[in-house]
Amino acid sequence: MTTAPAEGMIDAGRRDGAAGSGERGAVAGISGLTAEIGVIGGSGFYQIEGLTGARTIEVPTPFGHPSSPLTIGTLAGHRVAFVARHGAGHRILPSELPSHANLHALKQLGVSRVIGVSAVGSLREGIAPQHAVVPDQVIDRTRGRQSTFFGDGLVAHIGFADPFCPELSSALARASEAGGVTTHRGGTMVVIEGPAFSTRAESQLYRSWGAAVIGMTVIPEAKLAREAELCYASLSLVTDYDVWHPTEADVSADVVVQNLRANVAHARAAVGRAVAAIGGRARGCACGEALASSVITPRELVPLETRRRLALLLERHWGTPS
Numbered sequence: 001m002t003t004a005p006a007e008g009m010i011d012a013g014r015r016d017g018a019a020g021s022g023e024r025g026a027v028a029g030i031s032g033l034t035a036e037i038g039v040i041g042g043s044g045f046y047q048i049e050g051l052t053g054a055r056t057i058e059v060p061t062p063f064g065h066p067s068s069p070l071t072i073g074t075l076a077g078h079r080v081a082f083v084a085r086h087g088a089g090h091r092i093l094p095s096e097l098p099s100h101a102n103l104h105a106l107k108q109l110g111v112s113r114v115i116g117v118s119a120v121g122s123l124r125e126g127i128a129p130q131h132a133v134v135p136d137q138v139i140d141r142t143r144g145r146q147s148t149f150f151g152d153g154l155v156a157h158i159g160f161a162d163p164f165c166p167e168l169s170s171a172l173a174r175a176s177e178a179g180g181v182t183t184h185r186g187g188t189m190v191v192i193e194g195p196a197f198s199t200r201a202e203s204q205l206y207r208s209w210g211a212a213v214i215g216m217t218v219i220p221e222a223k224l225a226r227e228a229e230l231c232y233a234s235l236s237l238v239t240d241y242d243v244w245h246p247t248e249a250d251v252s253a254d255v256v257v258q259n260l261r262a263n264v265a266h267a268r269a270a271v272g273r274a275v276a277a278i279g280g281r282a283r284g285c286a287c288g289e290a291l292a293s294s295v296i297t298p299r300e301l302v303p304l305e306t307r308r309r310l311a312l313l314l315e316r317h318w319g320t321p322s
Helices: 099-108 166-177 200-208 218-227 253-278 304-309 311-318
Strands: 037-041 052-058 070-075 078-084 113-122 132-134 137-141 183-185 188-192 213-215 231-240
Touching (some): 037 253, 070 253, 078 099, 078 253, 099 218, 113 166, 113 218, 113 253, 132 166, 218 231, 231 253, 304 311
Parallel strands (some): 037 078, 037 113, 113 231
Antiparallel strands (some): 052 070, 070 078, 113 213
């Protein structure tokens, strides 16, 4: 199974976002192409295995195209959509990721829960390479990334005190533990801009803050997922000790790659178990109501173009724009 274009692949629109004809029409017009759980694969996790009835499609969005075509199929009896965060062959920098398009495309397909898989560095002695972490907090150290769907005449302020869905995080932690991998429940992730790794001073600073792991991609994904009223949780797989450890090797691309193979095998198994556990269950969290009291701008003052671009997010609150 591959996420690369292949025989049977459906192009649901052109790269410029315009609809074509026939099977190039809107995704909603292609029978059966829906999913309830989305998976965003990080470094090394470029395809999802075990999908049955898999089809690979292009999903145009008002924010451009996702970082890869989406693969949709059935996993553990439930419909799943997969997107490779960095594209096939790992071609997209963390600061270049089309996160808006990735999340919007998943929501178009009916996804309500999103599992993000990431490679991270450890900031704690007790969190070793090839351990897994399911964080419950985040510190945003990115610079200049657009981290909202809103603007252009529409102001919304979501609650982000708890950035990860507790229900989905709990299910993901249980699924990871069931694979026999040491799994740390909770902890703060520092998200840096990249693509360079930290300086020693920065790494020690983040440790002084009590952070557990460091990565480059959870922001803006987690913020955008909340705005889209999607549950979001991160399975963070440790590859290194960043650059703070007195005896372990400093993080480098080579060090990361050395631990990726084992981590990715664990991630695939854990995702399958998590899908089996949560698929088909009604959401018991508040993620699905994130916009209920977050939009500040009166509807009649929002430009029609903005309302149309954000219709997928707003229609259950405001109805379909004319």
